[in-house]
Amino acid sequence: MDRTIRPLVIVAAFAGSLLIGLLVMLWALGGLQNVAAPAAIGGPFQLTDQSGQTVTEKNMQGHPTLIFFGFTHCPDVCPTSLFEISEVLRAMGKDADLVNAYFISVDPERDTTQAVKEYLSSFDPHLKGLTGNPDQIAKVISAYRVYARKVPLKDGDYTMDHTALVYLMDRQGKFVS
Template sequence: MSPRTAFIAGALAFAVGAAGLAGALIHLGGRGGGQTAAQASAVGGPFEMVDQTGATVTDADVKGKPFLVFFGFTHCPDVCPTALYEITQAFEALGPDAEKTQALFVTVDPERDTPEAMKAYLSSFSPRIRGLTGSRPQVDAMVKAYRAYAKKQPLKDGDYTMDHTAIVYLMDRNGAFVAPLNLKRTPQEIAAEIRPYV
């Protein structure tokens, strides 16, 4: 499956899950205006993972600052590195405010994405991006909590790739879902959307 097809499949899976739990108010490329607290709370929640340094990270550790969440994997051909680059640029556009936020890059491929692999992969992007991995049950629980989609797809050579949701979640300082963050804009426009929550 091509990265574009994977993006569309993941986006559709996210939309279907969000529709069932949040009244279909979440959509790509826009803000979830008009959603109630109950609807927003349908995305996100408790998690326990390990970051690229081997340290345990829970949802409590990231509260107090707004944060972004993006699901992907280090063998992703172009969707993941592109998103991480765009997040890096947005953080640069935030200037000093970047210190008041962070991003979580959550693997959907923990079998290959060890803390060491995540550390090497993320070295090309903003230090504000924290890589999260863990056991398969831990990863699956976080994917479910964020109403994301991830599925292993075998390749002809015996290897495999991962289809996954290609949405960046904007979460507020309390860990509540705000909106999907549209990265198809200038870094300054993305930064302007994040800044009110800093």
């Protein structure tokens, strides 16, 4: 990433995460009700967390939920965003227990449950990593309208272009922001 753009990306990601943190705190404390009309984002999914447990959209019910789509080999945006989400969760203290926070992989080829577990060990323990087979990942990224595309690199490896947003879902699993 260009040296002049990277600081801007980091500042923008940090500002966005602070806003999300404030919204989550208000939501968890009951201060936000019907803030936005529900959008057609989200839907049924079945994935596996870093402990091997099945997670579905039903696990989101009853708690506000933060969702970030990324991949473990991401060089900059993913770790920056997950760090900022971690900082928000840490700042929430005990209230972080009232929030679900999910990192959903867009790279099922490399992101096994073990790879996701190792990757998330550097972030807040409230973050759960979710992965699945290519069909499961395709279904969830379609339901959440996530852009994700494999991009070949010159050395034969690849990276992923993907949507870099943090989704906020309400207690019923409906999209808020």
